[in-house]
Amino acid sequence: MVFKNGRKISKIVHLGTAHNQIELNLLLDKAKQAQLIPDQQTLFSDPVTKPELFLESTTSKLLYNLILKTYHALGFEGLQDEIFKQLVIARIVEPVSKLDSIRVLKELGIDDVSKNKIERTMTSIKEKDYRKLISALCRQNRKINEYSILLYDVTTLYFETMLEDGKRIPGLSKERRLEPQIVIGLLVDQTGFPLSLQMFAGNTAETKTMIPVLKEFKQEYGVNNLTIVADAAMLNQANVREIIENGFNYIIGSRQQKMPFAIEEYLKTHENPVDLDITESVLDRQRAIYQYSAKRAKLDLKNIEKQVKKAENVIAGMGRLKKNKFVKLALHGKKLNQALVDKAKSLAGFKGYITNLDLQAQEIINHYHSLWHVEASFRMSKSDLKARPIFHHKEESIEAHLTIVMASMAVAKAMEEKSGMAIKRIVKVLKPLRTGVLISKNTNTRMEIEPQIPTESTRLISDLSRGY
DSSP states (O other): OEEEETTEEEEEOOOOOOSSHHHHHHHHHHHHHTOOSTTOOOSOSSOOOOOOEEEEEEEOHHHHHHHHHHHHHTTGGGGOOHHHHHHHHHHHHOOOOTTTHHHHHHHTTOOOOOHHHHHHHHHHHHHTTHHHHHHHHHHHHHTOOTTOEEEEEEEEEEBSOOOOBTTBBOOOOTTOOOSOEEEEEEEEOTTOOEEEEEEEETTOOGGGTHHHHHHHHHHHHOOOSOEEEEEGGGOOHHHHHHHHHTTOEEEEEEOOSSOOHHHHHHHHHOSSOOTTOEEEEEETTEEEEEEEOHHHHHHHHHHHHHHHHHHHHHHTTSSOOOSOTTEEEETTEEEEOHHHHHHHHHHTTEEEEEEOOOSOHHHHHHHHHTTHHHHHHHHIIIIISOOOSBOOOSHHHHHHHHHHHHHHHHHHHHHHHHHSSOHHHHHHHHTTOOEEEEEETTTTEEEEEOOOOOHHHHHHHHHHHSOO
């Protein structure tokens, strides 16, 4: 609008820019209403009809498209299963039941998913062995070869039922739960990116899960000489022999129950151990590496003192005799096993690593400490992706559920790597940025309105938009 004082322009007001007919109608109506001078001649030959605009819907389309971009980048589109893709994306956004995923997908702008389609897809996932295909795509994506170092760990997932059948069996639960459970073995690379996920009966011992997973991985992909990093709980001497026989290398961490010769010799010349000092020994082509940490020693000694105090309470009759290694049963009652206390204190701060690799000792230690990545992947699957509790009861449905969880884990991990942000935070930031659809009753047309992007979100969107 232009305001004039005589022949001189006193003010110019810009009312906006139109990109389509609906926006033009809105601006014309706004211009007409802005004619503030009663006798001013109108600029419009025809009266402008006020458009009737209604907000038809809003969806988190931006979030959906960014997750979809990573799904494609990992090659999962090669499965050519539209419903499987939608279930994976829904689990990342809001991990709920398969049927409730329909609601989640509608909020993302996907409204062609039905109960029947989901049920057919859950059957196809097992029949077509999607897990094997996803594992192969993950391995290709991470360029796993015979020099790669893989991390392995297990966890348990429980069911919301007390009925036992097939693989749903009560067993040793890390969370001390009594419900039937299954044991999950997860193989990841050094960053925690999933490569293989296997299900075992709920009463399967941890030590009996690793070898089948490794053998299958080797057979499927023909990858030899891989190095497996695992906690001591995963391996016993029989497992180590099988690992060697199958051509794998290994790095195992453990606290020593006995006084290893290497530590004994070290302490003869180091009355006060030096922080981060390393000593090692070789026995039967196995290297035993030990490192002293002042920080770990402080924590170990604190825990030893707690155990000693509990032992003294038991001896004094103020506590029940449970599993306390420092209580010694004697002829005339109970007493403190001082020799064992002294030995534990002498080992405080030392951590052992067993390997058959010919690498620098510190490199071996660093590889072992990357195990936290597999623990982080398990936390992602349990908390962010809510892999538990499991409500399915047929084995094929359980396997299908775990396949969706594995694919979701891979996509979520890739998004975290691209953005440097946790997947839960990514969803929290992007989900409120909703795309709207306006409908005009005058022209019966629809117009999509993009969300206004806050400045603090532009970097995240840019990071997630780049190739993987």
